[in-house]
Amino acid sequence: MAAGPNAALVGDPGARARLATPCLLLEADAFEHNLAAMMELVRGSGRQLRPHVKAHKCTAIARRQLEAGAVGLCCATVREAEVMAAAGLTGILVTSPVTAPGMVERLARAHDRVGDLALVVDSEAGLETLSAAGVSAERPLGVVVEIDVGQGRTGVTRPEDAVRLARRTLDPPQLRYRGVQAYYGHLQHVPAYADRKAKAAEQWARLQPFLDALRAEGLAPEIVTGGGTGTCYLDLEDGPFTEIQPGSYLFMDKQYRAVELAPGGTAPFRTSLAVAARVISANQPDLVVLDAGIKAMATDAGPALVASGASPDAAYQFMGDEHGGLRFSTPAARPRVGDLVTLVAPHCDPTVNLHDWFHVMQDGRLVDLWPIDARGY
Amino acid sequence: MAAGPNAALVGDPGARARLATPCLLLEADAFEHNLAAMMELVRGSGRQLRPHVKAHKCTAIARRQLEAGAVGLCCATVREAEVMAAAGLTGILVTSPVTAPGMVERLARAHDRVGDLALVVDSEAGLETLSAAGVSAERPLGVVVEIDVGQGRTGVTRPEDAVRLARRTLDPPQLRYRGVQAYYGHLQHVPAYADRKAKAAEQWARLQPFLDALRAEGLAPEIVTGGGTGTCYLDLEDGPFTEIQPGSYLFMDKQYRAVELAPGGTAPFRTSLAVAARVISANQPDLVVLDAGIKAMATDAGPALVASGASPDAAYQFMGDEHGGLRFSTPAARPRVGDLVTLVAPHCDPTVNLHDWFHVMQDGRLVDLWPIDARGY
Numbered sequence: 087m088a089a090g091p092n093a094a095l096v097g098d099p100g101a102r103a104r105l106a107t108p109c110l111l112l113e114a115d116a117f118e119h120n121l122a123a124m125m126e127l128v129r130g131s132g133r134q135l136r137p138h139v140k141a142h143k144c145t146a147i148a149r150r151q152l153e154a155g156a157v158g159l160c161c162a163t164v165r166e167a168e169v170m171a172a173a174g175l176t177g178i179l180v181t182s183p184v185t186a187p188g189m190v191e192r193l194a195r196a197h198d199r200v201g202d203l204a205l206v207v208d209s210e211a212g213l214e215t216l217s218a219a220g221v222s223a224e225r226p227l228g229v230v231v232e233i234d235v236g237q238g239r240t241g242v243t244r245p246e247d248a249v250r251l252a253r254r255t256l257d258p259p260q261l262r263y264r265g266v267q268a269y270y271g272h273l274q275h276v277p278a279y280a281d282r283k284a285k286a287a288e289q290w291a292r293l294q295p296f297l298d299a300l301r302a303e304g305l306a307p308e309i310v311t312g313g314g315t316g317t318c319y320l321d322l323e324d325g326p327f328t329e330i331q332p333g334s335y336l337f338m339d340k341q342y343r344a345v346e347l348a349p350g351g352t353a354p355f356r357t358s359l360a361v362a363a364r365v366i367s368a369n370q371p372d373l374v375v376l377d378a379g380i381k382a383m384a385t386d387a388g389p390a391l392v393a394s395g396a397s398p399d400a401a402y403q404f405m406g407d408e409h410g411g412l413r414f415s416t417p418a419a420r421p422r423v424g425d426l427v428t429l430v431a432p433h434c435d436p437t438v439n440l441h442d443w444f445h446v447m448q449d450g451r452l453v454d455l456w457p458i459d460a461r462g463y
Numbered sequence: 464m465a466a467g468p469n470a471a472l473v474g475d476p477g478a479r480a481r482l483a484t485p486c487l488l489l490e491a492d493a494f495e496h497n498l499a500a501m502m503e504l505v506r507g508s509g510r511q512l513r514p515h516v517k518a519h520k521c522t523a524i525a526r527r528q529l530e531a532g533a534v535g536l537c538c539a540t541v542r543e544a545e546v547m548a549a550a551g552l553t554g555i556l557v558t559s560p561v562t563a564p565g566m567v568e569r570l571a572r573a574h575d576r577v578g579d580l581a582l583v584v585d586s587e588a589g590l591e592t593l594s595a596a597g598v599s600a601e602r603p604l605g606v607v608v609e610i611d612v613g614q615g616r617t618g619v620t621r622p623e624d625a626v627r628l629a630r631r632t633l634d635p636p637q638l639r640y641r642g643v644q645a646y647y648g649h650l651q652h653v654p655a656y657a658d659r660k661a662k663a664a665e666q667w668a669r670l671q672p673f674l675d676a677l678r679a680e681g682l683a684p685e686i687v688t689g690g691g692t693g694t695c696y697l698d699l700e701d702g703p704f705t706e707i708q709p710g711s712y713l714f715m716d717k718q719y720r721a722v723e724l725a726p727g728g729t730a731p732f733r734t735s736l737a738v739a740a741r742v743i744s745a746n747q748p749d750l751v752v753l754d755a756g757i758k759a760m761a762t763d764a765g766p767a768l769v770a771s772g773a774s775p776d777a778a779y780q781f782m783g784d785e786h787g788g789l790r791f792s793t794p795a796a797r798p799r800v801g802d803l804v805t806l807v808a809p810h811c812d813p814t815v816n817l818h819d820w821f822h823v824m825q826d827g828r829l830v831d832l833w834p835i836d837a838r839g840y
Contacts, residue, residue: 091541091569091840104565106541106840140784162785164468164483182754182785183743185801188481192468208744211800239782240744240752247746271783366560367585367617369624375617377559380813385763386781404763405616406648407517407812408539408559423588424562435784436757439817442839462819463468463483 090443093455101452103426107364108382110441111428112337112456114448116358120336123354124318125154131322134329136179136311139166141333141435143460144444145173152177158202160311160331161460164189167203169460171196179230179311180205181267181331183240185212187219194219197227204228204309206267208241213254216261223259230309231255233296235268235289245299252305265309265328266300268293274316279346283320290326297326315355319348339434341387360393360428361437362445363410365421374420376402376410376427383410383429384436395427396420402429467820470832478829480803484741485759487818488805489714489833491825493735497713500731501695502531508699511706513556513688516543518710518812520837521821522550529554535579537688537708538837541566544580546837548573556607556688557582558644558708560617562589564596571596574604581605581686583644585618590631593638600636607686608632610673612645612666622676629682642686642705643677645670651693656723660697667703674703692732696725716811718764737770737805738814739822740787742798751797753787753804760787760806761813772804773797779806 092109095101128135137151140162148159148170158177161167167178183206184190197203198221207213207229221227231251234241242248248266255263270289276282293310300307313321313330321330334342337359347353363378374396383390389402392412397419400412412427414420421427431437439461446454469486472478505512514528517539525536525547535554538544544555560583561567574580575598584590584606598604608628611618619625625643632640647666653659677684690698690707698707711719714736724730740755751773760767766779769789774796777789789804791797798804808814816838823831 091565104563106566106569107563109840183800185743186481186484186741188468189483192483208746209800212743215801234746238747238750239786239788241746243746364563366562366589369585369611369618369620370615373615380761380763381816384757385761386757407816409616411616423560423586424592439758439784463486 089455092443092445092452095452096455097451097453099451102447102450105362105426105445107362107426108378109362109443109445110438111360111362112444112446113358113360114446114453116356117336120338120355120358121150121154124332124335127318127322128330129155133322133327136160136177136329136331138162138181138314138331138333139170139460141336142438143458144456145169145175145459146456147336148175149173157329163463164192165463166460168192168196171199171203174200176200176202178203181269182206183208183212183232185215187215190215190219194221194227197221197225201225202228204230204264206230206232207251208232210251210254213251217258219260221260226260226262228264229255229261230264230311231266233266233268233293235270235292237270237272241268245296248296249299249303249305252300253303263305265307265311266296268310268312270312270317271314274314275341275345276316277345279319279349282317286317286320286325293326315342316345316347319353334434337431337434340391340430340432343430357393357430359431359434361390361431362426362428365423365425365427368420368423371417372414374412375405376412377408378429379404379406379409381407381440383431384433384440386436387432390429390432393428393430395425466832469820469822469829472829473832474828474830476828479824479827482739482803482822484739484803485755486739486820486822487815488737488739489821489823490735490737491823491830493733494713497715497732497735498527498531501709501712504695504699505707506532510699510704513537513554513706513708515539515558515708515710516547516837518713519815520835521833522546522552522836523833524713525552526550534706540840541569542840543837545569545573548576548580551577553577553579555580558646559583560585560589560609562592564592567592567596571598571604574598574602578602579605581607581641583607583609584628585609587628587631590628594635596637598637603637603639605641606632606638607641607688608643610643610645610670612647612669614647614649618645622673625673626676626680626682629677630680640682642684642688643673645687645689647689647694648691651691652718652722653693654722656696656726659694663694663697663702670703692719693722693724696730711811714808714811716764716814717768717807717809720807734770734807736808736811738767738808739803739805742800742802742804745797745800748794749791751789752782753789754785755806756781756783756786758784758817760808761810761817763813764809767806767809770805770807772802
């Protein structure tokens with residue numbers, strides 16, 4: 087059971103029809119394309135890529151990102167960071183404050199393995215917890231001061247607080263000041279490029295006094311990190327960042343398909359991720375019931391779209407923990423009991439978090455299984 | 464790592480303050496109370512209890528339910544059934560149709576272990592798949608015909624279809640007809656008892672012609688199963704069921720706390736489940752940020768409620784995959800960075816599905832860890 091119920095289907099030409107469902111499919115060609123396309127964009131910008139592990143939680147994918155040229159990996163949780171470090175993957179930046187002593191100690195142990203782990207901090211209390219984490223002064227833990235530039239969530243809100251926190255990282259020999267983070271998650275899904283760019287420019291303007299204050303105090307940041315898939319084009323063109331932290335570009339979910347990522351909609355990313363589901367019931371005239379519901383896909387971004395196996399006009403609806411419905415305007419077009427249908431995930435990150443394996447598909451064949459090994463805890 | 468990051472805290476009097484978060488807490492006293500209270504209700508009714516594993520996905524809890532007097536266990540997925548069977552737990556009924564040959568074969572292997580597994584069917588195609596699953600005729604697989612009495616999801620919609628399917632189970636020696644399922648998930652959260660009872664009575668009336676037709680054909684069902692936590696009082700009082708299949712009564716989430724389960728609100732169930740989260744940031748005047756967001760709690764039932772660690776008036780909001788906000792009308796009442804806050808889960812089943820462990824708490828101490836071993840796949 088360690089490799090999941092579909093392990094025996096790897097290499098089987100009939101795998102697609104026989105998959106245990108619901109499960110996550112990853113189209114290898116689209117995935118490889120996205121991996122290379124983002125790297126090409128970043129290389130042309132003179133900036134760096136530190137992609138976000140929270141989108142995939144998978145060491146196999148993280149390793150491919152590093153091999154492609156990423157400077158490191160962003161992690162949202164302690165678990166993600168410890169699994170990446172255990173796999174020998176380096177350049178980890180933990181992008182949320184961690185304020186529990188035991189959890190910071192776990193990060194310190196992960197840092198012991200890789201030597202270059204860093205994490206964000208936005209409070210004096212958080213900094214004190216870091217200082218007490220038992221890190222060796224010979225290999226200090228990296229610290230990035232988080233700045234709120236408009237999301238109203240984490241991050242310090244005044245330049246003097248950023249300066250004070252940055253200065254305090256200089257004292258304990260166990261810590262090493264690396265720079266600042268200014269993330270704007272609330273802009274990533276603004277549909278029109280021009281609107282998103284105008285809003286991002288407001289945030290960049292808010293960041294400027296923080297950067298000025300830090301530089302004036304001799305605390306010029308080596309790293310200025312932020313941005314995501316939604317803002318990657320404009321961040322790489324004009325943004326204040328030395329590096330960006332997108333994750334979803336590998337998959338392209340329903341939300342991001344609705345966003346004009348590049349001017350004129352010229353972004354090269356393709357949808358590589360799908361949820362495979364099976365028709366388990368077809369007793370209603372305009373409906374078939376699938377085995378993929380609330381526990382197979384996150385509900386925060388509305389219903390899924392049909393990718394294959396049924397008309398793209400069929401309307402998906404959540405119908406329970408393990409049930410989803412597809413409604414058809416033309417009853418004759420319904421798939422039959424036992425048929426496989428694939429769906430575009432509404433929101434990739436929390437959907438991936440519900441699964442244990444990526445089923446890597448190429449030319450309709452299951453070619454590999456990649457464990458989603460950094461989920462949980 | 465096999466036992467999770469909090470394993471070392473079992474028995475530690477300071478465990479609550481030092482928990483790695485986010486995590487699920489299970490208050491042992493309330494849990495034990497709920498376990499016994501439902502059993503007492505069912506015993507007084509002359510009916511049976513086959514509680515639903517999908518709420519907890521945990522063999523340790525399922526074993527307690529059987530020891531308390533449950534006649535078996537309902538499972539929503541093949542994975543749940545195979546994990547329960549592997550633990551030697553019996554009386555498994557799979558309550559969703561399974562239509563993929565490989566998945567039915569897994570159920571057949573689970574049945575080989577326990578000998579009394581049954582599953583619902585609502586189509587000819589599904590029945591053919593069951594017949595071909597390679598079960599021994601000496602220990603036939605149980606079949607329960609699912610009937611749609613108003614939810615409009617799975618289940619046959621006409622009495623003649625129920626009769627036809629039931630009759631067809633009599634032919635293959637590998638199958639054994641056990642009865643019918645008539646589930647009405649859409650009624651479970653109707654707030655007022657009288658309203659819910661009136662709606663349930665409509666469904667019971669729709670079920671009657673199915674039962675009459677089956678009995679007239681010599682296909683009287685041994686099992687008539689349905690009902691959940693929301694309808695348990697009325698199902699046990701007047702319903703057509705020989706057994707009920709509630710699950711959430713063990714936990715009592717935000718949704719069920721808003722339901723008048725018994726006439727006059729006299730239901731004995733207590734909230735036993737909480738999501739523990741930690742304050743990671745407090746730089747906004749009316750807000751603190753917790754480390755519990757979309758990946759710690761299902762979003763389908765709206766925001767969480769505060770259970771402990773902050774004013775119950777504080778308003779929780781989802782703020783991202785790993786972030787939640789608590790907004791305060793009185794800034795002075797905010798908890799501090801590093802403090803633990805516990806939350807009532809909006810919807811227990813898909814929230815449990817996001818976690819790997821129940822942290823069993825008694826008198827503020829962590830006394831045990833129960834793995835959520837049937838999640839995944």
